[in-house]
Amino acid sequence: MHETAILFLEFGAVLLGLGVLGALALRVGISPIPLYLIAGVAFGTGGVLPLATSEEFISVGAELGVVLLLLTLGLEYNADELMTSLTGNARAGIVDLVLNAAPGAICALLLGWGPVAAVAMAGVTYATSSGITAKVLSDLGWIGNRETPTVLSLLVFEDLTMAIYLPVLTTMLAGLSLLNGAIAVGIALITVSVVLIVALKFGRLIEAFVSSPNSEVLLLKVVGLALLVAGLAQQLQVSAAVGAFLVGIALSGELAEDAQALLAPLRDLFAAVFFVFFGLQTDPAKILPVAGLAALLALVSMVTKLLTGIYAARRAGIGKAGQARAGIALIPRGEFNIVIAGLAVGAGAHPDLGALAAAYVLILAAFGPLAAKLVQPFITAIAKRA
């Protein structure tokens, strides 16, 4: 058979399979991310149905998926919001960082995976999935709740932390010597700051350049700019994902909304491919041995996120029930944690890291939204009695 034909057959089958899984997830009311991961594991080496020809194609698609994920994430925020959130919620944000990065870092150190893997695992347990959490908030009608701004500003804080964390992680993963590493981290941080300042001061100029009443032109300009900056960022040892994120932040207002609407289907497609690709890289035989550890880590990070939510909401003057809701809303992990683990695995971190992260995200992406749904009536009952 012709190579292209096989590629289309395989890729088509994967996408169709994801579609069916997505429909299933919708019906049960959970996030489709865990199902995509499982699908990836099934298609990978050692899985039920290994893909032969399209793996390289899927790998490029996955890279695109990460870029689009972070670009659309950046589009959701404008630079002002980021700055307000940074100054107004620094204390809760730091509690979030310390409490939730610790479990992953400690776990990696206890396993003897070394400092680089510890930094990667810290990121895996730290970042809440803003995508899943936003969906939980809107599905359960929590958007109008008074604790919601607290939850959202924590998410913004996390995303901003990611903009600094990701380049640092990528330079560490590159395994440079201490001096060269420090220089590379310095360059990365300077790049991030320069882009943030440009976004804050000259956002309008970029917008004026990108803006177009024609949706085709707008789409091409936004994606083109994001990929260009992503490639440039990659060259400078800042990850491509961060570059795309910063482009998203630089664009705001109506333009960002239009671009978001145009990009959403594209992002959904390639992000799903990204999860599959991560699953592909994960050997199913390795998941079972780390399943117990992943469950324990998930349990610990559920408690730490709960505490984070309670702390942050109490500071904002929210009642007991609202504090609990804030904590529960922060539990889901998803795209970011996989992005981080993906970077680490790609750079040759400990071979078990991918499996552990996959199992961990599987649990929390599925259980987070479910927990919120199940616990809601209890919280209401407690509030009524108090």
Add this chain to the structure above:
Amino acid sequence: MEVEQTALPGIGLRHDFTTRTGQRVGVVSHRTGRRDLVIYDKDDPDRACQTVKLNDEEADALAELLGAPRIVQRLNALHEQVEGLVSVQLPIPEGSPYAGRPMGEARVRTRTSASIVAVVRGGRVFASPGPDFVFGTGDVVVVVGSEDSTAEVADILARG
């Protein structure tokens, strides 16, 4: 009465206040234009126990019902009083020959017998503007007159 405003990063804005009877209500303004009318739980004051999702049109209709019934009544009364009289809102389109020129140069009343009663610019209303009032692109001109004469005004504003 104090209305509290809270930013919702990534979503939009929330405004809320407590009524005199102690019921907390709010409106979440999504960036997409969607409006949620939110009613808070009395036992758990942080929780929205009822959320009514409204699109642009529905939110406008609700606002009108709540806030502007008298204006609507008066407008209706005006239309009933004088049969054949209409009031229309005409934008100054891009490329209009009168953009950047004073209203007097258009000689609207002389040429059509319809009257310009107000100009709306960026949410501000300039009532009964004088002949020196300078039109800008994007202004909305409120004209009162017969159906034919107001149509002529639209033509003048667009093409001169």
